[in-house]
Amino acid sequence: MSIVEIISDVSVKLDAAREKLLRTLTGKGDVCLTCSFQAEGVLLAKLASAIDPSIPVLFLDTGYHFAETYAYRDRIAREWGLNLINLLPAKSVAEQEAEFGKLHEFAPDRCCAMRKVEPLFKAMAEYRVWLTGLRREQAKSRVSLEESSMFALPGGKQVLKVAPLVSWTTRDVWYACEELGIPLLPLYARGYTSIGCEPCTTLPLDPDDLRSGRWAGRKTECGIHIQTIEPAPAN
Protein backbone atom coordinates (compact mmCIF):
# COMPACT_ATOMS: atom_id res chain seq x y z
CA MET A 1 0.00 0.00 0.00
CA SER A 2 1.41 3.41 -0.97
CA ILE A 3 1.60 6.33 1.47
CA VAL A 4 -1.25 8.03 -0.38
CA GLU A 5 -3.41 4.89 -0.09
CA ILE A 6 -2.58 4.52 3.61
CA ILE A 7 -3.51 8.14 4.34
CA SER A 8 -6.73 7.78 2.36
CA ASP A 9 -7.57 4.56 4.22
CA VAL A 10 -6.92 6.19 7.62
CA SER A 11 -9.03 9.15 6.61
CA VAL A 12 -11.96 6.81 5.87
CA LYS A 13 -11.43 5.04 9.20
CA LEU A 14 -11.34 8.37 11.05
CA ASP A 15 -14.66 9.36 9.49
CA ALA A 16 -16.17 6.02 10.52
CA ALA A 17 -14.86 6.38 14.09
CA ARG A 18 -16.26 9.93 14.32
CA GLU A 19 -19.63 8.68 13.05
CA LYS A 20 -19.63 5.86 15.60
CA LEU A 21 -18.76 8.27 18.39
CA LEU A 22 -21.42 10.72 17.28
CA ARG A 23 -24.06 7.98 17.45
CA THR A 24 -22.75 6.81 20.82
CA LEU A 25 -22.52 10.24 22.41
CA THR A 26 -25.49 12.13 21.00
CA GLY A 27 -28.27 12.48 23.50
CA LYS A 28 -27.40 9.40 25.47
CA GLY A 29 -25.59 10.76 28.54
CA ASP A 30 -23.83 8.57 31.08
CA VAL A 31 -20.95 7.89 28.68
CA CYS A 32 -17.34 7.77 29.85
CA LEU A 33 -14.02 6.98 28.23
CA THR A 34 -11.09 5.15 29.79
CA CYS A 35 -7.63 6.32 28.78
CA SER A 36 -4.18 5.15 29.86
CA PHE A 37 -2.69 7.87 27.66
CA GLN A 38 -1.30 5.40 25.17
CA ALA A 39 -1.71 6.38 21.52
CA GLU A 40 -5.10 4.81 20.78
CA GLY A 41 -6.61 6.10 24.02
CA VAL A 42 -5.39 9.61 23.38
CA LEU A 43 -6.65 9.49 19.79
CA LEU A 44 -10.05 8.36 21.05
CA ALA A 45 -10.08 11.12 23.69
CA LYS A 46 -9.31 13.66 20.96
CA LEU A 47 -12.16 12.44 18.75
CA ALA A 48 -14.70 12.03 21.56
CA SER A 49 -13.93 15.33 23.28
CA ALA A 50 -14.36 17.13 19.94
CA ILE A 51 -17.98 15.93 20.03
CA ASP A 52 -18.55 16.26 23.78
CA PRO A 53 -15.86 18.32 25.55
CA SER A 54 -17.29 17.32 28.94
CA ILE A 55 -17.00 13.57 28.43
CA PRO A 56 -15.37 12.07 31.56
CA VAL A 57 -11.92 10.69 30.73
CA LEU A 58 -11.11 8.10 33.37
CA PHE A 59 -7.45 7.42 34.18
CA LEU A 60 -6.47 4.58 36.48
CA ASP A 61 -3.99 6.35 38.71
CA THR A 62 -2.27 3.33 40.22
CA GLY A 63 0.58 5.39 41.65
CA TYR A 64 3.01 3.16 39.74
CA HIS A 65 2.99 4.91 36.34
CA PHE A 66 6.13 6.29 34.71
CA ALA A 67 6.89 9.93 35.52
CA GLU A 68 6.68 10.52 31.75
CA THR A 69 3.11 9.19 31.69
CA TYR A 70 1.99 11.50 34.49
CA ALA A 71 3.63 14.51 32.83
CA TYR A 72 2.11 13.65 29.44
CA ARG A 73 -1.34 13.05 30.98
CA ASP A 74 -1.24 16.45 32.67
CA ARG A 75 -0.04 18.21 29.52
CA ILE A 76 -2.69 16.68 27.25
CA ALA A 77 -5.49 17.19 29.77
CA ARG A 78 -4.51 20.81 30.28
CA GLU A 79 -3.98 21.70 26.62
CA TRP A 80 -7.15 19.94 25.43
CA GLY A 81 -9.30 20.93 28.41
CA LEU A 82 -10.22 17.30 29.10
CA ASN A 83 -12.61 16.39 31.89
CA LEU A 84 -9.95 14.15 33.43
CA ILE A 85 -10.99 11.95 36.34
CA ASN A 86 -8.19 10.22 38.23
CA LEU A 87 -9.39 7.00 39.78
CA LEU A 88 -7.42 6.23 42.92
CA PRO A 89 -7.17 2.88 44.72
CA ALA A 90 -8.37 2.59 48.33
CA LYS A 91 -4.78 2.44 49.57
CA SER A 92 -1.81 4.58 48.54
CA VAL A 93 1.28 2.81 47.19
CA ALA A 94 3.01 3.33 50.56
CA GLU A 95 0.07 1.88 52.49
CA GLN A 96 -0.25 -1.13 50.20
CA GLU A 97 3.48 -1.89 50.25
CA ALA A 98 3.63 -1.51 54.06
CA GLU A 99 0.78 -3.99 54.46
CA PHE A 100 1.42 -6.50 51.68
CA GLY A 101 4.88 -5.76 50.25
CA LYS A 102 5.55 -5.16 46.55
CA LEU A 103 2.63 -7.20 45.23
CA HIS A 104 3.57 -6.44 41.62
CA GLU A 105 6.70 -8.56 42.13
CA PHE A 106 5.00 -11.75 43.36
CA ALA A 107 1.22 -11.33 43.05
CA PRO A 108 0.48 -8.99 40.13
CA ASP A 109 -3.12 -10.20 39.79
CA ARG A 110 -3.79 -9.07 43.36
CA CYS A 111 -2.04 -5.75 42.80
CA CYS A 112 -3.99 -5.09 39.59
CA ALA A 113 -7.23 -6.05 41.35
CA MET A 114 -6.61 -3.49 44.10
CA ARG A 115 -5.15 -0.68 41.98
CA LYS A 116 -7.02 -1.04 38.68
CA VAL A 117 -10.00 -3.38 38.69
CA GLU A 118 -11.69 -2.31 41.93
CA PRO A 119 -11.42 1.47 41.38
CA LEU A 120 -12.55 1.22 37.76
CA PHE A 121 -15.54 -1.03 38.35
CA LYS A 122 -16.64 1.11 41.30
CA ALA A 123 -16.52 4.24 39.11
CA MET A 124 -18.05 2.49 36.09
CA ALA A 125 -21.26 1.85 38.03
CA GLU A 126 -22.07 5.53 37.41
CA TYR A 127 -22.13 5.09 33.65
CA ARG A 128 -24.16 3.30 31.01
CA VAL A 129 -21.63 3.37 28.16
CA TRP A 130 -17.87 2.74 28.36
CA LEU A 131 -15.70 3.92 25.43
CA THR A 132 -12.29 2.29 25.13
CA GLY A 133 -9.34 2.35 22.74
CA LEU A 134 -8.98 -1.45 22.74
CA ARG A 135 -7.76 -2.93 19.45
CA ARG A 136 -7.67 -6.53 18.24
CA GLU A 137 -4.09 -6.20 17.03
CA GLN A 138 -2.80 -5.37 20.51
CA ALA A 139 -2.64 -8.93 21.81
CA LYS A 140 -3.67 -12.53 21.19
CA SER A 141 -6.09 -12.15 24.10
CA ARG A 142 -7.89 -9.41 22.14
CA VAL A 143 -8.22 -10.90 18.64
CA SER A 144 -11.90 -11.72 19.00
CA LEU A 145 -12.98 -8.41 20.51
CA GLU A 146 -16.30 -7.02 19.29
CA GLU A 147 -16.72 -3.33 18.55
CA SER A 148 -19.67 -3.27 20.98
CA SER A 149 -20.37 -5.70 23.78
CA MET A 150 -22.17 -5.84 27.10
CA PHE A 151 -19.94 -5.96 30.17
CA ALA A 152 -21.19 -7.10 33.58
CA LEU A 153 -19.87 -5.27 36.61
CA PRO A 154 -19.66 -6.91 40.05
CA GLY A 155 -23.19 -6.76 41.39
CA GLY A 156 -24.71 -7.44 38.00
CA LYS A 157 -25.07 -4.01 36.38
CA GLN A 158 -24.23 -4.17 32.69
CA VAL A 159 -22.59 -1.40 30.70
CA LEU A 160 -22.27 -1.13 26.95
CA LYS A 161 -18.57 -1.26 26.11
CA VAL A 162 -17.68 0.35 22.77
CA ALA A 163 -14.29 0.13 21.06
CA PRO A 164 -14.49 2.32 17.92
CA LEU A 165 -10.87 1.56 16.97
CA VAL A 166 -11.16 -2.20 17.44
CA SER A 167 -10.05 -3.08 13.89
CA TRP A 168 -7.37 -0.39 13.60
CA THR A 169 -3.73 -1.34 13.18
CA THR A 170 -0.91 0.37 15.03
CA ARG A 171 0.05 1.98 11.73
CA ASP A 172 -3.47 3.41 11.41
CA VAL A 173 -3.24 4.91 14.89
CA TRP A 174 0.17 6.43 14.22
CA TYR A 175 -0.92 7.98 10.92
CA ALA A 176 -4.13 9.33 12.45
CA CYS A 177 -2.23 10.91 15.34
CA GLU A 178 0.18 12.46 12.86
CA GLU A 179 -2.71 13.72 10.74
CA LEU A 180 -4.42 15.30 13.77
CA GLY A 181 -1.21 16.73 15.25
CA ILE A 182 -1.43 14.59 18.38
CA PRO A 183 1.90 14.32 20.21
CA LEU A 184 2.58 10.84 21.56
CA LEU A 185 3.78 9.68 24.96
CA PRO A 186 7.57 10.10 24.72
CA LEU A 187 8.17 6.54 25.96
CA TYR A 188 7.26 5.22 22.49
CA ALA A 189 10.40 6.90 21.14
CA ARG A 190 12.42 4.75 23.58
CA GLY A 191 11.03 1.55 22.03
CA TYR A 192 8.09 0.73 24.28
CA THR A 193 5.10 -0.65 22.36
CA SER A 194 2.64 -1.01 25.25
CA ILE A 195 2.92 1.16 28.32
CA GLY A 196 1.40 0.56 31.74
CA CYS A 197 2.77 0.73 35.28
CA GLU A 198 6.54 1.20 35.39
CA PRO A 199 7.40 -1.89 37.48
CA CYS A 200 5.44 -4.12 35.07
CA THR A 201 6.51 -2.60 31.74
CA THR A 202 9.65 -3.38 29.74
CA LEU A 203 10.60 -3.07 26.11
CA PRO A 204 8.78 -5.75 24.07
CA LEU A 205 10.25 -9.24 24.50
CA ASP A 206 8.76 -10.33 21.16
CA PRO A 207 8.83 -7.75 18.35
CA ASP A 208 5.66 -9.29 16.90
CA ASP A 209 3.71 -9.02 20.15
CA LEU A 210 2.94 -5.43 21.15
CA ARG A 211 2.11 -6.34 24.76
CA SER A 212 5.01 -8.76 25.31
CA GLY A 213 6.71 -6.18 27.51
CA ARG A 214 3.87 -6.17 30.00
CA TRP A 215 4.32 -8.23 33.20
CA ALA A 216 7.38 -9.90 31.64
CA GLY A 217 5.19 -12.68 30.27
CA ARG A 218 3.73 -13.57 33.71
CA LYS A 219 0.27 -12.50 32.59
CA THR A 220 -1.28 -10.66 29.66
CA GLU A 221 -4.22 -8.67 31.02
CA CYS A 222 -4.76 -6.59 34.15
CA GLY A 223 -8.34 -7.78 34.52
CA ILE A 224 -10.42 -4.78 33.47
CA HIS A 225 -11.07 -5.99 29.93
CA ILE A 226 -11.31 -9.75 30.05
CA GLN A 227 -14.99 -10.27 30.72
CA THR A 228 -16.84 -9.62 27.51
CA ILE A 229 -20.08 -11.57 27.75
CA GLU A 230 -21.96 -11.06 24.51
CA PRO A 231 -22.04 -8.86 21.42
CA ALA A 232 -24.34 -5.88 21.79
CA PRO A 233 -26.91 -4.89 19.20
CA ALA A 234 -25.50 -2.54 16.54
CA ASN A 235 -26.23 1.12 17.23
Ligand code: SF4
Ligand atom coordinates in the same frame (compact mmCIF):
# COMPACT_ATOMS: atom_id res chain seq x y z
S1 SF4 B 1 0.36 -3.24 36.36
FE1 SF4 B 1 1.79 -3.88 37.98
S2 SF4 B 1 2.06 -2.13 39.38
FE2 SF4 B 1 0.25 -1.74 38.04
S3 SF4 B 1 -1.48 -2.40 39.24
FE3 SF4 B 1 -0.88 -4.16 37.96
S4 SF4 B 1 0.64 -5.37 39.13
FE4 SF4 B 1 0.36 -3.35 40.16
